[in-house]
Amino acid sequence: MNQQNIRNLTLFDLLARSWALPSAVETLQFSADSSVAAFACADGTIALASLSDPEPPESRIRVSGDLGQTTIRPREKPPAPLIVTDHLRDGAPLIAASAQSGFLAGASDGRVVRVTATGEIDDTDIRLDGAIVALDHARGQGVTAVSDGADVLLAMASGGIIRSLARHGGEVAALGFSPSGRQLAVCRGNEISIWTLMGEPTLIRTIGFPQAPAAVRWSADSEWIACPLASGGFGVARLVDGKAGTVSDFPAMVRAVSWSERADALIASGAFRIAAWSMKLPPLEGETGGALVTGRPGLVVVEAVAGHPTRPLAAAGFANGQIVVARIGERDELLVKPSGGAVTTLAWSADGRHLAAGTTDGGASLITFPAQMFK
Numbered sequence: 001m002n003q004q005n006i007r008n009l010t011l012f013d014l015l016a017r018s019w020a021l022p023s024a025v026e027t028l029q030f031s032a033d034s035s036v037a038a039f040a041c042a043d044g045t046i047a048l049a050s051l052s053d054p055e056p057p058e059s060r061i062r063v064s065g066d067l068g069q070t071t072i073r074p075r076e077k078p079p080a081p082l083i084v085t086d087h088l089r090d091g092a093p094l095i096a097a098s099a100q101s102g103f104l105a106g107a108s109d110g111r112v113v114r115v116t117a118t119g120e121i122d123d124t125d126i127r128l129d130g131a132i133v134a135l136d137h138a139r140g141q142g143v144t145a146v147s148d149g150a151d152v153l154l155a156m157a158s159g160g161i162i163r164s165l166a167r168h169g170g171e172v173a174a175l176g177f178s179p180s181g182r183q184l185a186v187c188r189g190n191e192i193s194i195w196t197l198m199g200e201p202t203l204i205r206t207i208g209f210p211q212a213p214a215a216v217r218w219s220a221d222s223e224w225i226a227c228p229l230a231s232g233g234f235g236v237a238r239l240v241d242g243k244a245g246t247v248s249d250f251p252a253m254v255r256a257v258s259w260s261e262r263a264d265a266l267i268a269s270g271a272f273r274i275a276a277w278s279m280k281l282p283p284l285e286g287e288t289g290g291a292l293v294t295g296r297p298g299l300v301v302v303e304a305v306a307g308h309p310t311r312p313l314a315a316a317g318f319a320n321g322q323i324v325v326a327r328i329g330e331r332d333e334l335l336v337k338p339s340g341g342a343v344t345t346l347a348w349s350a351d352g353r354h355l356a357a358g359t360t361d362g363g364a365s366l367i368t369f370p371a372q373m374f375k
Contacts, residue, residue: 009074010337010338011334011335011336011337012323012336012337012338012365012367013074014057014060014072014074015057015072015336015367015368015369015370016337016365016366016367016368017049017053017079017365017366017368018079018363018364018365018366019047019049019079019081019082019363019364019365020362020363020364021039021041021047021082021084021362021363021364022041022043022362023041023042023043023045023362024041024042024092024344024358024359024360024361024362025039025040025041025042025047025092025344025345025358025359025360025362025363025364026040026041026042026091026092026344026345026358027039027040027092027094027095027344027345027358028040028345028347028356028357028358028364029095029096029097029103029347030051030097030347030349030350030354030356031097031100031101031102031103031117032097032098032099032100032101032139033100033101034051034349034350034351034354035050035051035052035100035101035117036048036049036050036051036101036117037049037051037347037349037354037356037366038095038097038103038115039082039356039358039364040092040093040094040095040105041092041362042091042092043087044087044088044089044090044091044092044093044108045084045085045086045087045088045093046084046085046088046093046095046103046105046115046119047082047083047084047085047364048082048083048084048085048115048117048118048119049082049083049356049364049366050080050117051349051354051366053366053368054077055075055076055077056368057072057368057369057370058370058371060072060073060074060075061370072370082364083117083118083119084119085115085119085121086121088105088106088107088108088113088121089106089107089108089131090108093105093106093107094106094132094133094134094135095115095135096135096136096137096144097137097139098114098137098139098144098157099139099157101116101117102114102115102116102117103115104124104135104137104144105121105135106131106132106135106146107132108131109127110127110128110129110130110131110132110148111123111124111126111127112124112126112127112132112135112144112146112155124144124155125155125161126144126146126153126155126161128146128147128148128151128153129148130148130149130150131148131149132146132147132148133147133148133149133171133172133173134146134147134149134152134172134173134174134175134187135147135175136175136176136177136184137177138177138181138182138184138197139181140180140181141177141181141182141197142156142157143155143156143157143177143181143197144156144157145175145177145184146175147172147175147186148172149171149172150167150171150172151164151165151167152164152165152172152175152184152186153165154184154197154201163201165184165186165195165201165203166203170188170189170190170212171188171189172186172187172188173187173188173212173213173214173215173230174186174187174213174214174215174216174227175187175216176215176216176217176218176225177218178218178222179218179220179221179222180222181197182196182197182198183195183196183197183204183222184197184201185216185218185225187212187213187214187215187216187227189212190208190209190210190211190212190213191206191207191208191209191213192206192207192209192213192216192225192227192237193205193206193207194206194207194225194239205239205242206242207225207237207242207244208244209227209229209235209244209246210229210246210248211229211230211231211232211233212229212230212231213227213228213229213230213235214227214228214229214230215227215228215257217257217258217259218259219259219261219279220259220261221261222239223238223239223240224236224237224238224239224259224266224279224282225237225239226257226259226266226268227257228253228254228255228256228257228268229246229248229254232248232250232253232254232270233246233247233248233249233250233254233270234246234247234254234257234268234270236266236282236283236284238282238284243284244284245282245283245284245285247268247277247283247288250268250270250271250275251270251271251272251301252269252270252271252301253270254268254269254270255269255270255303255304255344256268256269256303256304256305256306256345256346257269257305258305258306258307258314259307260276260307260308260312260313260314260328261307261309262308262310262311262312262313263276263278263292263307263312263328263329264278264279264280265277265278265279265292265307265312265328265329266279266282266283267294267305267307267314267328268305269301269302269303269304269305269316270301270302271301271302272297272298272299272300272301272302273294273295273296273297273298273302274294274295274302274305274314274316274324274326274328275291275294275302276291276292276294276314276328276329277290277291277292278290278291278292278329292328292329293329293330293331294314294326294327294328294329294330294331295314295316295324295326295331295333296331296332296333298318300318300319300320300322301318301319302316302317302318303317303318303319303342303343303344304316304317304343304344304345304346304357305317305346306346306347306348306355307328307348308325308348308352309348309349309350309351309352310351310352311352311374312327312328312329313325313326313327313328313374314326314328315336315346315348315355316346317342317343317344317345317346317357317359318342318343319342319343320339320340320342321337321338321339321340321341321342321343321359322335322337322338322339322340322343323335323336323337323343323346323355323357323367324336325355336355336367337357337365337367340359340361340363341359341360341361341362341363342359342360342361343357343358343359344358344359344360345357345358352369353368353369353371354366354367354368354369355367355369
């Protein structure tokens, strides 16, 4: 590699392991033990990447003795190839982290299957009559929730359907367990219904929105829920009293919302910069006073966001392939990736060291940040 090429390397080139897949990456998940990242692809497969890195950034950092300047050398070897499963369904499989390094996924014939870190696929006892449209798993409770759009079924990890929740409203679009696994949110029609799973499953609250919720994201303390809305904007609701609000003034669809526990903030895609609100002044009843100016404005829409699990940081992916990391409430941002296919999905590993990303042109990547980068 000549000196000119070294000077042209980007932070992404130095920190990321990246792969090219034959179809768009639509969603991704980290395993429960943060050892594997699973990329759900539009061709019906799941691509699996180990987080174990034979050339981590820390091993490639050098500090000059005279000036104290820190540099990082490029990788010497290409990353190990991804493990790609067999075709599971038409369109990207729904995936949920299960025990240790494994995942659950929905197949085209109504089966829920186990996917191991090495790509093997095994049947579970869960099978629906129709195609699976929503799936989540509560690892602490060992309970899987699954829906074909009409019914919501609960199954224990030990096997067997244990309960069918009563129907309320229209078609189910999404399911989401609270962080403790003791509550389940069901997006059905224009409502989110909250069920407690302590003892007999019981409906404890129903929260309505002007449009249909397309996904559900719980805050770390299980006190709030946020949801992108199918027709644009997002909704947010407080569980203790059911008070809800919507924010709809976005130039593009809000495809992702995420929480930052450290910043006590909610972040969203759909704007020309990272959209963020302080939960000390939450966006209820049209309230915008809690808006936090985050990152730099531009001419390209943010398509994906992810709040860092241990720091007051947000990652954002743009329609032009850019990926940035910004401190929530501050204008400065770190440009991680300058261009590429439109970013569809972002997620941090539980320890915040790895940022996984997927793109419309089949790009899958794991960006590993040195510990000293965010001091």
